Amino acid sequence: MKRFIFSFTTLITICILTTTQSVGQKQALHLLPEPVSATMQEGSFLLKPDTRILVSGAQASGVASLLAQMLNSPTGYHLTVKQSTEEQATHAIVLRINPVPDTTLGDEGYTLQVLPRQVMIAANKPPGLFYGIQTLMQLLPPAIRNHTVIKDTPWEMPCVNITDYPRFGWRGLMLDVSRHFFSKAFIKQYIDEMSKYKLNVFHWHLTDDQGWRIEIKGLPELTKVGAWRVPRTGEWRSYGPPEPGEKATDGGYYTQDDIREVVAYAQQRFVTIVPEIDVPAHSLALIASYPGLSCTKQQYGVNPGSKPQGEANVLCVANDSTWLILDKIFTQVAGLFPGAFIHTGGDEANKKYWMNDQEDQALMKREGLTTPEQLQSYFEKRLAKLIHSKGKKMIGWDEIMEGGLAPGTVVMCWRGINKGIQAARMGHQVIMTPIWDTYLSRRQGDPFIEPVAPGNLRLYTCYQFDPVPDSVTAENIIGGQGSLWTEFVANGRHAEYMTWPRALALAEVCWSPKPKRNWPDFIRRVEQQFKYMDAAQVRYARSMYDPIIDVAKGNDDALKVTLASEIPGVDVYYTFDGANPDNFYPRYTGTPLDIPKGASEIRVITYRGQQPVGQQINCPLSLLQQKLEKKIKQEMQQKSKRQ
Incomplete structure (x- = not known):
């Protein structure tokens, strides 16, 4: 799938010129996704x-x-x-x-x-x-x-x-409840809201380094220890590690009765829940509960969101206890979730622990394995056999392809689309959730006014995403999903803000025929859906209304500022003199702006007609200079790679 580079000024022109369908019909109907x-x-x-x-x-x-x-x-x-x-x-x-x-x-x-x-x-x-x-x-x-x-x-x-009728059978949303715990009531509310837009898979990320969220009978330490961490508030990865004697009081878990209740609620709404137990890495909460499962056999606390302190968060592959506990876990998970799939993670394994472990090295020698990727492949194939013995199909993140993939395993593609293309050509079913197009944990607009989050993903980019790349047939692409990781999302209201309206775009991408894609009309219908969400008291982001500030270098090497709006029909007004602009100030016409001598800041706001619609952004020009330098550096790196 080609990635198109464009200016939002050009986008506005394209949107205005786009031929829309009959005015009578479109003015009356605001259905989403488009039938x-x-x-x-x-x-x-x-x-x-x-x-x-x-x-x-x-x-x-x-x-x-x-x-x-x-x-x-x-x-x-x-x-x-x-x-x-x-x-x-x-x-x-x-x-x-x-x-x-x-x-x-x-x-x-x-x-x-x-x-x-x-x-x-x-x-x-x-x-x-x-x-x-x-x-x-x-x-x-x-x-x-x-x-x-x-x-x-x-x-x-x-x-x-x-x-x-739908274009794809898999139309999903993923919610990470390990990094922050979300109540059973909120999970039901989230499922209810997604079902209203014909999304039909709830991918429930139940375990990770920061918390174990599901009761497993016979393994009490998982919820006694693994479900709790020391409390911290602030920016993720800036937290201090657990202090000696500090009590772990932040967290929670779902009992098996809670799980059954949520599953029944989802079934009433024809939503399939796909549980994720993330192994062999991202397993610190499991290892904190049962230290003998790691290569180091050391006791660690559950990570509260601080920078890793050398904790071994990867399971020891050769340890018999690893497989006894995994069998117990997945036996109960399979019994709790009636859907066909169990997600087993498989991403971001720190393989150095395996390479320094005598048991794992002996296993590699016995099995004729020469690389750590082959050892992970051994783990994944053995795990797939275990999952199949429970009557389920295994899904894993695209890292599970490294070193070889078990037949029948489904690949969830997140690091771009190339691994998905490769898996599809190998005959595996693929679910597309590439980070640049579907990760709802990323910012929706300018970092000046958006909550702290890694990277950027605008509504327009979500809407342009297509699960089927140009170079493959649709046969093995079973659908797509949005994924909400919650390192920076501490509560339900924030989760809603990060989900909507971008999940509306993904709902239409996964349900409606591709020829129906129409950005200006989609925005018209989104604005109507905002009224329904207001009535239901569902929180959503209005970032699509906010101005976009970009920077380029002119022919004379001077800084040039460009302004735009993400959606059609919106004007952008600006000042360089420190005043708050309104629609009586200069309107941006598409020509890059020269910076007046002595100016240190640009202030920008959007209007529709006579009314402001977006938030005002006050941007120091020094930050634009830094942004330009970063862009130039990235372009040079890309040029070097091509050579």
Whole structure:
């Protein structure tokens, strides 16, 4: 897949010139993700207290009950679900499982027809009905997402004909609960929100160096020791290590009953939970609980987020105890999670510990292994056999390919896309979550006004991501996901901020047909979804409105400043004199700016018409000079690599 380099000024021009679809339809509908086909009709359907929810067949009852709950909470109605074969029912929402399957819809597709006197949702299977009701909810006013009753609201939806089905079967979000623990209630809320946008896989990163989050019967130290660390607040990696005698009080874990409850909640919403137990590296919480599993056999504390102090966070491959404990862990994990997959991590193993360990060196000699990569391959193949014995398929990060890959193992590609291309060509299934396109832990805008985070990932970049690279066929690419690592994300509100609206972009990328991709229209629909999120009190980022400040070197080697907006229809205003700009100050027209003599700062703000829409950024010019120097250095390094 080619990576395109562009200026955001050019992007605005492209967006304005992009041909949009029919104005009448697009002005009325704001569905996200964009359906395969949607046609407006005259009229509307009015939801009233006497509206009936009718189902044909027991398979539709669970989805219908969810719909009744979603409608009753904000309307104050008492809609009930009734079994009925009445095809021409009036004042009714009818949910029907197709008696003869529609082959174009598959298992997750649906048709939705809204007429003035009836709403009909039809699907081959319950997941399709569920996605149909999510679309129906977006046809109603945003207040439908309120948690309390909203009086005197006309609950009206436009008449439409919709046919819809997904592009990919894997449409995921990953949440890391090791670096910071998130409550069971928040996990359920997160799953509920993602399901509203037809995301269907929740990748639950349950273990890492900073915390073990799942109860395993017979291994009590995992939750007694591994689930807790000393409390720290501030910037990740700046924390001090545990002090002598300091109590570990920060953390938590999910009991097996908690897990069952969350799994059942997700199943009701047709979300598959994929648990991740990260081994052989990122295992310090496990090793802190059972020190004999590391190559050093030393006792370590759970890392609170400080710089590594030489802790051996990698399991000893040759140790029999490693495999006895892994068997116990994965036996219980397989029993708790009914989905087909278990994620086993496999990334960023510090192999020096293996190379200095007598047991591991003896194992390598017996097995004819000559490199540490081959030893990890030995570990991964043995682990895959263990996972398969539990009736599951193994997924690992793309490092598991180094040294050879067990048949049937699924590769989750994060270090760019090349490893994914390689795995797909080898016949392995691949899930794409490349760091530059899908890592929701990265900043969404200018570091001056965004929360602290590593790197940058704008909404536009998420929307341009495609899971299928140009050089491979789609056969082995089963989908994509956004991944939220939480080193810098300490609570649920911050997790929501980092997730939305970028997860909306990824939801559309993974569900909608690629030819439907339309950036200006996507932004229009995102702005409407903000109203629904406001009603539901879901936090989201407004970074797409903020100005973008960049720098280049002119022909005379002088610093040149460029300004832009990420979205179309927004003007950028600026000052160099220390004043706070508004729309009476100079507007950026696309020509790089010369810096006035004596200026030390540029202040920038965005407007739409007469109203400010983005945050003001006050940027010292000295930082722009540093940014330019960094860019020049990176360009020289890239040129050197090409030579």
